[in-house]
Amino acid sequence: MSKHTIILGIESSCDDTSAAIIKEGKVLSNIIASQHIHTLYGGVVPELASRAHQQNIIPVVDQAIKKAGILKSEISAVAFTRGPGLMGSLLVGTSFAKAFSMGLKIPLIEVNHMQGHILAHFIDDSDVKIAKPKFPFLCLTVSGGHTQIVLVKDFFNMAVIGETIDDAAGEAFDKAAKMMGLPYPGGPLIDTYAKEGNPNAFRFSKPKIQDLNFSFSGLKTGFMNFITNETAKNPHFIETHKADICASIQRTIIDVLMDKLKKAAIETNINQIAIAGGVSANSELRSTLEQLKQELNWQVYIPKFEYCTDNAAMIAITGYYKFLKNDFTNQGIAPLPKYLLAIN
Numbered sequence: 001m002s003k004h005t006i007i008l009g010i011e012s013s014c015d016d017t018s019a020a021i022i023k024e025g026k027v028l029s030n031i032i033a034s035q036h037i038h039t040l041y042g043g044v045v046p047e048l049a050s051r052a053h054q055q056n057i058i059p060v061v062d063q064a065i066k067k068a069g070i071l072k073s074e075i076s077a078v079a080f081t082r083g084p085g086l087m088g089s090l091l092v093g094t095s096f097a098k099a100f101s102m103g104l105k106i107p108l109i110e111v112n113h114m115q116g117h118i119l120a121h122f123i124d125d126s127d128v129k130i131a132k133p134k135f136p137f138l139c140l141t142v143s144g145g146h147t148q149i150v151l152v153k154d155f156f157n158m159a160v161i162g163e164t165i166d167d168a169a170g171e172a173f174d175k176a177a178k179m180m181g182l183p184y185p186g187g188p189l190i191d192t193y194a195k196e197g198n199p200n201a202f203r204f205s206k207p208k209i210q211d212l213n214f215s216f217s218g219l220k221t222g223f224m225n226f227i228t229n230e231t232a233k234n235p236h237f238i239e240t241h242k243a244d245i246c247a248s249i250q251r252t253i254i255d256v257l258m259d260k261l262k263k264a265a266i267e268t269n270i271n272q273i274a275i276a277g278g279v280s281a282n283s284e285l286r287s288t289l290e291q292l293k294q295e296l297n298w299q300v301y302i303p304k305f306e307y308c309t310d311n312a313a314m315i316a317i318t319g320y321y322k323f324l325k326n327d328f329t330n331q332g333i334a335p336l337p338k339y340l341l342a343i344n
Ligand code: KG4
Pocket: 014, 142, 143, 144, 145, 146, 169, 170, 171, 173, 174, 185, 186, 187, 188, 191, 277, 278, 279, 280, 281, 282, 283, 308, 309, 310
């Protein structure tokens, strides 16, 4: 074994199979195999996802080790996503990690996927030096399955202070895109088309939820009614107004997210603001945060694009910090599809 701490991270919670190598907190490789088969079905099909993970896992790990330029025997521990996620998908990564740990006689580390998204901010990358948030900070984690505001006091002390009571922000993007006839996942496409559109062209009513929680299901229904009514009047409405529709729905989703984030910053008196999860790749969300940075005197932290969407580097970095405190698990471990983020 190397005298350095080298962690192999494995991520298989949804529809991306990923493996990464992190050496002393620095990423050496981060290989992601995305499953395109789901586009045909307009969403992730769990059964197909598990099968694709089963096919991808060995080649992806092999590539991660080769690209990192290390030997398998130098790996100090293997970290894997235990949850939250799809059971069949999680089982592939969990079983692989257990076997790898047993075969190489190295420790096994279980990781909460949501904690991984947050700790992605601590990945050292040789390409770009990005400032790391200082504790305590607020993290808005926005993905296809989750929307949370997390008060991060430490690497392992995190509290969810607000979350969605129905759909996630990524789901709101994807479902709006689907209603417009765009392929899955539609979030990145809305982002692209919105660049040419007017965000004030159409108005959608925002949810009226107390406290720091979110809701996107009302917006989804409102959007569906809007599309149905407009296309009844003009069958070419979507085609001819695509950019304006995308810019307007994107603006509304971002406003909903920002209203709660501002409220959380005031209530906690914290101005260290981070974002994480697939939706943090959204260009308008990123520029809105840059603007708020000036207006509200926030310190804003945005991960490099490849660490926003699902990836194993975020699992490996979390594994690295767990390794430093000897936080290992055993062969009896099973996936937790509803693994809550409540670490104290
Ligand atoms: O974190 P992630 O890769 O997987 C989950 O854990 O869910 O997030 C995927 C979500 C999808 O809903 C996708 O549409 C959304 O992130 N997403 C975006 C963008 N890139 C990915 N949404 C809006 N704009 C983007 N540029």
